[in-house]
Amino acid sequence: MTWHLGRMAGFDLETTGPDPLTARIVTACIVQCGGGQPVIAANWLTDVDGQDIPDEAAAIHGVTTKRAHAEGVDLRQAVEEIAAALAQVILAGVPVVAMNARYDLTLLDREIERYGFDPLPAGPVIDPFVIDKHVDKYRKGSRKLTALCEHYQVPIGDAHTADADAVAACRVAWRQGTMHPPLAAMGLEQLHRAQTEWAAEQAVSLQEHFRKKDPNAHVEGAWPLIPRQRGGDQ
Numbered sequence: 001m002t003w004h005l006g007r008m009a010g011f012d013l014e015t016t017g018p019d020p021l022t023a024r025i026v027t028a029c030i031v032q033c034g035g036g037q038p039v040i041a042a043n044w045l046t047d048v049d050g051q052d053i054p055d056e057a058a059a060i061h062g063v064t065t066k067r068a069h070a071e072g073v074d075l076r077q078a079v080e081e082i083a084a085a086l087a088q089v090i091l092a093g094v095p096v097v098a099m100n101a102r103y104d105l106t107l108l109d110r111e112i113e114r115y116g117f118d119p120l121p122a123g124p125v126i127d128p129f130v131i132d133k134h135v136d137k138y139r140k141g142s143r144k145l146t147a148l149c150e151h152y153q154v155p156i157g158d159a160h161t162a163d164a165d166a167v168a169a170c171r172v173a174w175r176q177g178t179m180h181p182p183l184a185a186m187g188l189e190q191l192h193r194a195q196t197e198w199a200a201e202q203a204v205s206l207q208e209h210f211r212k213k214d215p216n217a218h219v220e221g222a223w224p225l226i227p228r229q230r231g232g233d234q
Contacts, residue, residue, distance in 0.1 A: 002184045003191065004177025007035035008126070009089040010166030011098045013107060014061035016053050020107035020226070024048050025075065026063050028082050029162035032094065033170050042085055043163055047072035061160050079111045083120060090123035095188050098224070099145045099169040101127040102199070105225040113228060124188035125224040127195055128172040134198040135180050148172050152179070192224075199223035 010031045017023040026048055031041040046068065053065045072078075086108075090096065098104045105125070112119060132148055141147060145165055149156040154171035157164035177184040186194065203221030210217035220226055 001035075002177065003095060003126070003186070003188050004174050004184050005034070007037060007094045008033060008097045008170045008173065009086075009094045010168075010170040011086060011096050011104060012162040012166040012169065013104045014057075014063065014160065014162050015107060016048060016051065016057050020103045021110055023107055024051060025078065025082070025107065025111055026053060026057070026061060026068060026072075027162045028078065029166040030082070030085050030089065031163060031166045031170070032089065033167065034174065039167075041163060041166075042081075044078045044082060045072045046075040046078040049075040061162075075111075076115050079108070079115055080117055082108065083112050083117055087121055090121050093123075095124040095126050095192075097126045097128070097166075097170045097173050099127065099148075099165065099172075100129045101125050101224040102220065102222070102226065109225050109228070124192040125195070126173045126188075126191065127199070127224065128169055128176060130195045130199045130202065130223065131173070131176050131183065133202050134195075135176065135183070145169065145172070152176065196223050 010029070010033065012029050013025055014027040015023040015025055025046050027046070028044040029041060031039060033039045045063070048065070048068050050069070053063060053068060058064050086096065109119065128148055129143060132143060145168055146156060149168050149172060152172050152175040154168065154175055156168040183191065200221040200223070203219040207217055207219040210219065
């Protein structure tokens, strides 16, 4: 069975901000789907470690500081549970599907580091964002998840909620494998290595574009997460 017809684990975070090195987890979802088996979803709403959720972040995902503090579980507990659940998936050989994985996996890794938990084990990651930019380099327009869902003709449901986004990312990955046979023909490890190369190439290209206006512009090329020693938050 090719990877796009097998089991996948969609992973998505909604957070307090755009910087994965400093943002905190507000909500999280891990949803296992596909492979002819029932959908299994786990969701978390955290108390954000007592911190405030900026209005601009709340406007995106709809979770206010008041709700998070009133209904959310302890962030440390949530991080421990999320990490354990994702590790279980990885060790079972199920690929993790994450839209713009560099953000979500780096952010989770930094939360894991803050609380002194063991790092996630290595395993195959499928990133619809990186794949889309490789297979359709010159398509104009947005590459956000809602745009990819429209392009690949898959439903997204309630966008910018972690569970809807996690399922949508898996659906996009499935469509990418269906529409591009060379992708489907790759094994998971081969696809993971290819995305590492594609993400680095995409970062170089984007950095060159940005440096036309800012000679010091830097675009991170590490994938699927930014290594801790390069994170600048040690």
